[in-house]
Amino acid sequence: MSAERLLNSGTLLAMSHRYSIRLSRKIFLILFSLGLIVSLTAYVVIKRNRVHHLTIAAGSKQGESYLFSQAMAQVVAKYNPKIQIKVLETKGSKENIRLLEEKKVQLATAQADIPALPSARIVSKLFPDMFQLVVQANSGINQVSDLKGKRIGLPPEGDGQYLSFLFVAEHYGLEKTDFLGLAVSEKETDEAFRQNKIDAVFRVRPPGNKSILDLVQNRGGRLVPIEQAEAMNIKQPALDADFIPKGTYQGAPAIPPTDLPTVAVPRILLAHQKVDYKLIQEITSILYERRRDIEAVLPEASYISPPSVLVGTILPIHPGAQAYYDREKPSFLQENADWLGLLLSVALMIGSWALQLKSQLEKKQKNQGDNYNQEILVLMKHIECCKDLARLEQIRHQLFSTFESVVNALDYDQITPESFQSFTFTWEAAIAAFRDRRSTLMAKPTPISKSTQVK
Structure with missing residues (x-):
């Protein structure tokens, strides 16, 4: 299915809906976690005060x-x-x-x-x-x-x-x-x-x-x-x-x-x-x-x-x-302090690497999202300068091609949902600019060559 047909069938709306669902899930998890913490706190307080x-x-x-x-x-x-x-x-x-x-x-x-x-x-x-x-x-x-x-x-x-x-x-x-x-x-x-x-x-x-x-x-x-x-x-x-x-x-x-x-x-x-x-x-x-x-x-x-x-x-x-x-006996932590210290150091090192990788991935995803936005901004400048309907049609195909690339990038986690949301605003602005420019060009009269003038 072409990018244009995807758009006409409401794919952009669907992708936005997908982002909304992801955001709703995050909010649900946050609220659920808060509720769980409150419940556990109440349980502990009640248990500690129980006779x-x-x-x-x-x-x-x-x-x-x-x-x-x-x-x-x-x-x-x-x-x-x-x-x-x-x-x-x-x-x-x-x-x-x-x-x-x-x-x-x-x-x-x-x-x-x-x-x-x-x-x-x-x-x-x-x-x-x-x-x-x-x-x-x-x-x-x-x-x-x-x-x-x-x-x-x-x-x-x-x-x-x-x-x-x-x-x-x-x-x-x-x-x-x-x-x-x-x-x-x-x-x-x-x-x-x-x-x-x-x-x-x-x-x-x-x-x-x-x-x-x-x-x-x-x-x-x-x-x-x-x-x-x-x-x-x-x-x-x-x-x-x-x-x-x-x-x-x-x-x-x-x-x-x-x-x-x-x-x-x-x-x-x-x-x-x-x-x-x-x-x-x-x-x-x-x-x-x-x-x-x-x-x-x-x-x-x-x-x-x-x-x-x-x-x-x-x-x-x-x-x-x-x-x-056994209160005065050394605890498990005390008896195995050396090994636990080594394991903790290794865990911290691995955790640091994981955070760095995550940070690099997020940076890469953000950069990729920014690149797509830059592509749309360049196309918008071309739209503003375009004086030919044929050239404008080429720009339209480029817009939809970029949109299709962004959809695929989102599916493969090459960009974040936030980057996609930002892209949709820019892309919609470009589509609006395209339509305005096309209307303007179509309203201009087509010049008649001298060869076709009636003598």
């Missing part, structure tokens, strides 16, 4: 885990009001772990020897719980094996402490039928011990526990050693050999009178794996950096320490807690 509500399964209100959970919740809220922790009373470690797995709570305390479920992640070791056996002074019980045929006050069935006692009893060759277990609340057990309705009380508690203190100081209770912890560790790696220090429950006379061998198990803080790692990182940070505030409520908080393989559990550490523990 996060978590629940921790904490065991019995009489236990140190519950007291610790209360203290932790208060300290976290003090130093980061956007994290509010609700403390939930439960029957013990086993229920805590179940609630965590069912996503009914986000945090939980538990004994490290109670098998955790797949969704649980370790945050921190809290304090050592110790197996403590208190017996009536005249019970004749001097070691665990003497519990055969005795009445024993135990934590409720299913509780972690209950399971720990069964483990110890089995190690010493005792079966459930060898003793009478009274598995009720701690308050009911203590009352039964005071009334001599039971011969012994078993607890898994930190040294200095208040209820045990009352039993040995005011109710005639006597602490009995629980030995062979090293042997138990073979079956249950979470258990360690430890001792209740002399004088823990009374200084003079000392209770116990000597360092009393027993079994220790870490009390640990767990979090569900789906809890935002930034929340856990912040809680872990407060737990360690504001530990003094928690110790003021619960002295056992002084034992808080990072988890390790020595805990005896195969559960992984929560990513948020791990991020806090």
Whole structure:
């Protein structure tokens, strides 16, 4: 199709429309980008100001885990009001772990020897719980094996402490039928011990526990050693050999009178794996950096320490807690600074080359557009000086030929859409000048030669 027919069919209008579409797309992209930035900014602002509500399964209100959970919740809220922790009373470690797995709570305390479920992640070791056996002074019980045929006050069935006692009893060759277990609340057990309705009380508690203190100081209770912890560790790696220090429950006379061998198990803080790692990182940070505030409520908080393989559990550490523990380790950027610096230099060099090439291409496109405009301006001067219709027709063909070249140049990105837009204004001016000049020439009378005059 010739250039003239292209023009007559509205090609110039179509090319202008194409430019308008390209411009509209650019405007759309700019507006879309601005909208996206505003939306992301609003999202970040809302997220940063959001108050996060978590629940921790904490065991019995009489236990140190519950007291610790209360203290932790208060300290976290003090130093980061956007994290509010609700403390939930439960029957013990086993229920805590179940609630965590069912996503009914986000945090939980538990004994490290109670098998955790797949969704649980370790945050921190809290304090050592110790197996403590208190017996009536005249019970004749001097070691665990003497519990055969005795009445024993135990934590409720299913509780972690209950399971720990069964483990110890089995190690010493005792079966459930060898003793009478009274598995009720701690308050009911203590009352039964005071009334001599039971011969012994078993607890898994930190040294200095208040209820045990009352039993040995005011109710005639006597602490009995629980030995062979090293042997138990073979079956249950979470258990360690430890001792209740002399004088823990009374200084003079000392209770116990000597360092009393027993079994220790870490009390640990767990979090569900789906809890935002930034929340856990912040809680872990407060737990360690504001530990003094928690110790003021619960002295056992002084034992808080990072988890390790020595805990005896195969559960992984929560990513948020791990991020806090790794805070002083060199980052990936620090470890690979040399290589990253080299890559950055290469990237900057390549980017500089790309910008130069782009600049050169744009300059070339602009120059080419300017050349086409110059061609039209030259043709316009010829139009103004033209005195012959035949010559004017030649100029017209040159105009359309140049137009066709510009259309092809635009299709092959040899000129920019802006250059094309500029060219169309010049070209239309030339066409208008051509039409005016043609009208002027056609209006002039044609001179008659002398040979044709009538004699």
